[in-house]
Amino acid sequence: MTKLIGYARVSTRQQSTDRQQVDILAAGVRRDDLYIDHGISGARASRPHFDRALDALQAGDTLVITTLDRLGRSTQNMLAFAEELRGRDAGLRVLNLGGGDVDTSTPMGSMLFTIMAALGQMEHEIKRERVVDSIAKRREAGKSLGGRPRLITDSQIRNARRLIEGGETAAQVALDLGMSRATFYRRARALGLPPDQSADETLTSDTGK
Structure with a gap:
């Protein structure tokens, strides 16, 4: 019997997964099949409960997440993961991808996933460029960059x-x-x-x- 496996993640201990849990459970995931990582960055290769969620996935099952960035930060990693799921005959369902619910087990869902992953990576790079540009401008203006005070020996x-x-x-x-x-x-x-x-x-x- 196929089932839905849910996964939720927040990057810091101060953040809450409550909203993600509500949406995932509403999508039909049983609470016993919901795995949650607290204080784990998407950039980390190892995420304990994410690994457990993958171990629980069987052929025909579907992993359910709320947004694409719960998987990771780079387009390459996201697409590689989607391909891994296909190789295991498992699907990926993103509840809010491009404003709608996308299931990569369908041809249309697979195509949209690829497009949105690329757009998500592009948006991340644009934000990074803006931050770098802002820091450069503040340096040129002689303004403080914030952060920790410089250590004086x-x-x-x-x-x-x-x-x-x-x-x-x-x-x-x-x-x-x-x-x-x-x-x-x-x-x-x-x-x-x-x-x-x-x-x-x-x-x-x-x-x-």
Whole structure:
């Protein structure tokens, strides 16, 4: 007897598969035949519950997912997976592919799957290009890119202190390092390299207000 095997996935533990589960169960999948991966990226080759879902698939069965990106990120991987299912005489049903329900076991569904997989990959590449372009523009404008603060080594702090001794201002040196003057002074003192006295007095005066 053929059956439907459901699979749902979210990339982070904070996300929920509730919506996916509702749609998959409504498509006729039994809850005992629904496999879920939490906090697993689509880029990973090994997904524990996805592997279990595939192991459960028998000839004539159909894997049911809500959207194409639950399978993975690249067109090549998606199409290779669809071909693998065909080789096992199993089908793939995507509940929301191109705005509708697509079953790759049918000729029309197979063709549409190929087209939509290619379009999905193209959209991913376009988004990636936009992100890269945005980062490049922010760099050119001298704006912060966000993310983790740059790690400043003790050696950089020592070199910065030498620059101050050579006539550079503490404010400019701290700016070049990407930190505040107060942070620079604190790091310098921790290394036994206090800034010049005038800078200390300025800091004390500023923090004492």
